[in-house]
Amino acid sequence: MSDVELHQLLLAPLERKGEQTLQQQLFQRIKQAILAGKLTAGTRLPATRQLALEVGVSRNTVIAVCAQLQAEGFLLSDRQGSHITHMAQLPDDHAQYVSSEIALSPRIAQLRSSHRTFSQEMALRPGIPSLAHFPLAQWRRALNRVMxxxxxxxxxxxxxLGERTLREALAQHLALARGVRCTPEQIVITEGAQQALTLCVALLSNPGDIGWVEEPGYRGAKAAMRLGDMRIEPVAVDAQGLVAGPEKWQQRTPRLIYTTPTHQYPTGAIMSAPRRLALLAAAREHQTWIIEDDYDSDFRYSGEPIAAMQGMMQPTPVIYIGSFSKTLFPALRLGFMVMPAQLIAPLRPALHELLRGGNRPEQQALALFLRSGDFSRHLSKMRRLYRQRQATLRQALQHTFGMQVPLLGGDCGMHLVLSLAEEHNDMAMVDRLIQSGFAPGALSGFYLGEQKQQGLVLGYGNTSTSQIMAGVAQLARLLRGD
Structure with missing residues (x-):
């Protein structure tokens, strides 16, 4: 580069009132010129006093810029001054490289295939509680008391493993509300149920092991198993839950089984007591671990609550997981796993390596929230609200599509499933509904196999009565082809 070209490059005016300081602007100018190949290796910069005069800044500014360039390895200094170091240059086709298709792991491609982009609080979205009814005052009081x-x-x-106070309060709550048999030492606090799933796969399986999932079933469980390089085996679900006969065990013996026995997701089926006991017995015989996800069973609307499968057998082959995303609010990012007593000692060293014990104020506040009774009072209030919203949704669907409208679920949770005829494309219908401000789930997206039922998973937890009515009306227009 000639002296004239060098001066033209360096001496362009700096912005005196820009967002960056003069020092930052000059540093970026020289650095980007080096990265772009405009200042090549060996090129000498003017002396700091000369450069300061020509650029119109103080010499101290230039000295500071040169010192930073030397610290980052762009400049070398000797008795004759500073010169550009030798380094690899970015290729000429850099823009093409950035825009080209990036090779991804097949696991990531599978995760991307069912992704939908939409607002997290859109109406009819399943899995979101009523955020407007969360008792902020009580929660703020608990946080303030902790801090x-x-x-x-x-x-x-x-x-x-989590704050001791929270694990103690949680063990007491789970025993009373869910029939879970555990001590505080068996509880591990996680950042949501998804981290608990990922930990189960990481701690209890090896790449290539078989993992059973419900068909249809929760996508997060499949994602965790895919990331652990497990071979996923879909197992059918009927009105009594997971269908796992002896031949299934003999042909495809699993290392892990993921199931939602108290309220199957998304169909709402409840696993019968004979099925539960048979599953537990077979798991013990084959040294298989069962992951029981009890994601929303606190919201049951008919009869007494159905106890967790974990408490039916001791010692148990069940890792019981849950979170407070459905009962409180998703952004809290607090979940838990109840490990079988026989796993605590061998897994504790690994858990100490994988976890760091964060969210401590929130954990302490949640312990207070549980012990004060605020949590139980909130659950009672939400049960009444969700029962009312479900009735509204059911009545709107029956009024619009007839009393025999095919619905799945309803005894528990925050969603109903509307079955659709085979000629409908639920994925395309969901895309259309998202454009109108509604975000139900596509039932076919919960399947792994070729046989997929069409339907819509309609969430009502965070959906008001007016939104329910508007959503059903929009759905009717789509089905009519309007």
Missing amino acids: LHQPQQLLGYGDP
Whole structure:
């Protein structure tokens, strides 16, 4: 580069009132010129005093820029001054490289295939609780109390398994509300149920092991198994839950089984007691671990609550997982897993390596929330609200499509499934509904096999009565072809 070209490159005016300081602008100008190959290896910069005069900045500014360029390895200094170091240059086809198709792991491609982009709070979206009815005042009081009494102690890392106070309160709640048999030592606090699933796969399986999932079933469980390089085996679900006969065990013996026995997701089926006991017995015989996801069983609307499968047999082959995303709010990102007692000692060292014990103020506040009774009162209020919203949704569907409209679920949770005839494309219908402000799930997206039922998973937890009516009306227009 000639001296004239060098001066033209370096001496272009700097913005005196720009967002960046003069020092930052000059540094970026020289750095980008080097990366773009305009300042080649060996090119000498003017002396700092000369450069400062020509650019119109103080010499200290130039000295600071050169010092930073030297620190990052762009410049070398000797007795004759500073010169550009030798380094690899970005290729001429850099733009083409950025825009070209990036080779991804097949696991990532599978995860992308069912992804839909939409607002997290759109009406009819399943799995979202009523955020407007969350008791913010009580939650704020619990957080303030925690931060008032022990703010500094909670700023560092905590117990990797979770705050002791929360594990104690949670063990008591699970015993009373869900029939779970455990001690606080068996509970591991996680960042949501998805982390619990990922941990189960990482700790209890090897690549190539078989994992059973419900068909149709929760996509997050399949994602966790895919990331663990497991071979996923879909197992059919009927009105009594997972259908796992002896021949299935003999042909495709699993290392892990993921199931939602108390409220199957998404169909709403309840696994019968004989099925549960048979599954537990077979799991013990084949040294298989069952992941029981009890994601929304706190919201049951008819009869007494159905106890968790984990409490039916001791010692148990069940890892019981749950979260507070459905009962409180998703952004809390607090979940848990109840490990079988026989796994705690061998897995504790690995858990200490994988977990860091964060969200300590929130964990302490949640413990207070549980012990004060605020959590139970909130659940009672939400049961009444969701029962009412489900009735509204059911009545709107029956009024629009007839009393014999095919619906699945309804005894529990925050969604109903509307079955559709085979000629309908539920994926395309969901895309159309998203454009109108509604985000139900496509039932076919919960299947792995070739046989897929068409339908819509209609969430009502965070959907008001007016939104329910508008959503059903829009659905009717789509089905009529309007």
